[in-house]
Amino acid sequence: MKSKKNLVFIGMMGSGKSSIGSMVSKKLNLNFFDIDQLIENDQKMKISKIFETKGENFFRDIEKKIALNTLKNKKGVIALGGGAFINRAIKNEVLENHLSFWLNWNIDTLVNRIKNSKKRPLAVNSSKNELIEIIKKRSIIYSKALYKIDCENFTKQQIAKKIIDIYEAN
Secondary structure (H helix, E strand, O other), X not given: OOOOXXXXXXXXXXXXXXXXXXXXXXXXXXXXXXXXXXXXHHHOOOHHHHHHHHXXXXXXXXXXXXXXXXXXHOOOEEEOOOOHHHOHXXXXXXXXXXXXXXXXXXXXXXXXXXXXXXXXXHHHOOOHHHHHHHHHHHHHXXXXXXXXXXXXXXXXXXXXXXXXXXXXXX
16 A cells, blocks of 8 residues: 555545545555445435434534544545535545545536436435535535546546556655
8 A cells, every 4th residue: 555545535426436436445455435325324224314304414413423433543445425525624634634536527417417316315405506506615615625536528447547546656
């Protein structure tokens, strides 16, 4: 393992954090941690159900606890949920101690990927214009990541290779 730092994937829902993160972890022979999956395992319910029954504030509290615990105590590749990097404590931990990769896509690509998703609570209750606003607001924060990976017109394999090349150079 070249770097002792975790590789942390940030970006909008539908940006490929989980699928590309998993691919990168396999190629580098590192553990993979999907924060949304860890939350679902911890709560024994899907994220959409957590939002529906307990609310977004409850979800964000659990997300913060699990994300910070994983970032500080696990080694490997970590996919944060789309909103996790918005949290100041999570963002500071990532920026100070890990290699962060923003998987960036065109707004239209993201809207098309997420607009009909039933498993994404924010998408279910948002119009196309509201989704565009969320993407624009979050992109300002995502842009603080150490590396911006422009994903448009690349395959998952090409995106993973870009990230691995950066990781191995560190």
